[in-house]
Amino acid sequence: MPIKGQVWKYGDDVNTDVIFPGKYTYTVSDPAEMGEHALEDLDPEFRFKVQPGDVIVGGKNFGCGSSREQAVVCLVTKQVGAIIARSFGRIYYRNCINNALPAISCPQAVDALERGDEIEVDLEAGEIRSAKGTFAFPPLPEAVMGIFEAGGLIPYTRKRLGVED
Amino acid sequence: MGHTFAEKILAQKAGLAQVVPGQIVEVTPDAALSHDNTAPISRIFGKIGVARVARPDIHVVVLDHACPAPTTKHAQNHKTIREFVAEQGIEHFYDVGRGVCHQVLAEEGFALPGALIVGSDSHTPTAGAFGAFAAGIGRSEMAAIMATARIWLRVPESLKIVVHGRLRDGVTSKDLALHVIGDLGADGGLYQSVEWHGEGVEALDMEARIVIPNLMAEMGAKNGYIPPDDVTLAWLKGRARAPFEPVYPDDDATYARVVEYDAAAIEPVVAKPHTVDNVAPVREVAGTPIDQAFLGTCTNGRLSDLAAAAQVIEGRKVAPGVRLIVIPASSEVYLAALDAGYLRTFVEAGAVVESPGCGPCMGNHLGVPAEGEVSISTANRNFRGRMGTKESDVYLASPLVVVASAIAGQIAHPDDL
Secondary structure, three states, rough: OOOOEEEOOOOOEEEEHHHHHHHHOOOOOOOOHHHOOOOOOOOOHHHHOOOOOOOOOOOOEOOOOOOOOHHHHHHHOOOOEEEEEEEEEEHHHHHHHOOOEEEEEEEHHHHOOOOOOEEEEEEEEEEEEOOOOOOOOOOOOHHHHHOOOOOOOHHHHHHHOOOOO | OOOOOHHHHHHHHHHOOOOOOOOOOEEEEEEEEEOHHHHHHHHHHHHHOOOOOOOOOEEEOOOOOOOOOOHHHHHHHHHHHHHHHHHOOOEEEEEOOEEEEHHHHHHHHOOHHHHHHHHEEOOOOHHHHHHOEEEOOOOHHHHHHHHHHHHEEEEEEEEEEEEEOOOOOOHHHHHHHHHHHHHHOOOOOOOOOOEEOOHHHHOOOHHHHHHHHHHHHHOOOEEEEEEHHHHHHHOOOOOOOOOOOOOOOOOOOOEEEEEEHHHOOOOOOOOOOOOOOOEEHHHHHOEEEEEEEEOOHHHHHHHHHHHHHHHHHOEEEEEEOOOEOOOOOOOHHHHHHHHHHHHHHHHOOOEEEOOOOOOHHOOOOOOOOOOOOEEEOOOOOOOOOOOOOOEEEEEEEOOHHHHHHHHHOOOOOHHHO
């Protein structure tokens, strides 16, 4: 089923400190509480107004900086549907896959989309659909698709090790 | 056809004859580094549902991010880690006070030529200064390594940086690295293995070299690499805890890009708020009033950094109204600085010397700025809010510039004091 929601648009080099401030890294451990700090130092209204399925659109190098996984988990908690960017910080990109949050590199969509646009992201078709146009993106490499399909690295590892639910 | 460092080491570790950029390989790391985040990692490991850590011998756990614990929550976090490492038989555990994890990894002889190291910290590439392949990963990935001892890695494209000539006196490897990041941008090495070659790198002592791969995360790189040589081997003598075999790129390797620099043309620089690639000559921002100066971190908290700073501040005072915070990167550095008299020099000049660890670098404790204040720091990151409040400015610079600024009470070039 496609992801449907509104666009929250930001610029280049959005770093993990503004997505989830470092001062909370060892004082906030509950994912629900992590969500209450999402994008706190970038867009103070985001955490109060974001709706399930909404999509973050960033520029180049989205999620650069610290390896802190809370910067992905806080968005998963807020039920963000996907992140579309020109490019991603590499650890952030891995953290997205490992938490089954779609991270899509699609410069054409970044150029076209603006805050508040209604969009659909179809992972199976590899398409972003909006009033501004339809944009294609390549699928994940096959070797890591399994992690994404299992719902993240932890369920994937359980499956791989044959751990019973 | 020849291969880059990344291609050669990843092929070797994956047991393959050769690999190409973009290929995904699975490997067992020689060392897996985690710090205060070992507590949340242990909880994720618990969710996987296996009782025992697969390879306790590869894990290295160093408490550094908030040490000694500033709050009960931090203390609880440390306690969880002590219990976990004891229960799982993780012997390479370094408790509060030993130092910043990347420095401890080097001092304890884990950061070796030809080693494959992953760490749940973005500055893990630091170990590339010794010719290791070292990359940052996330918490879930570290938990999965605890369960399986395996991780997937994408073979990166490689960027070759060649530094011709030598840095001038008073110009440091911090200035060189910031200059390059300013030139290539915060994503200038995105997903890439960044190899550093040339006389300008070879001429650096080991401590100065460590700064360069440490800062490669700020260019988006997967890892940084300096070819091991006699300088590396001399430093590792008596420290290396296992035999090692250096890996070197082939002369005819294929690089995504080659960039050349003239070391003699580089001058002292700062990274201005709020990004590390916002680089300018020190003299361009000289005169900017500061409230705090911070000398320390995995980037520039080593003995040679403290020595250089002590030499500048000897017989002088920290400017009235300014705090100078000094944090040696490890207990080994602390003791050496104590014996050499540097700590006395700092305290006599009006500085505050604190226990080894990350300190205020990411806003945890030991000298965080107030709203509206300006800091100059030897750290590697100046993002908005990094030191605790988004209403403050952080400039990054070399130890020489940081201590000169502490004396002047404003950003200053050491030659202009």
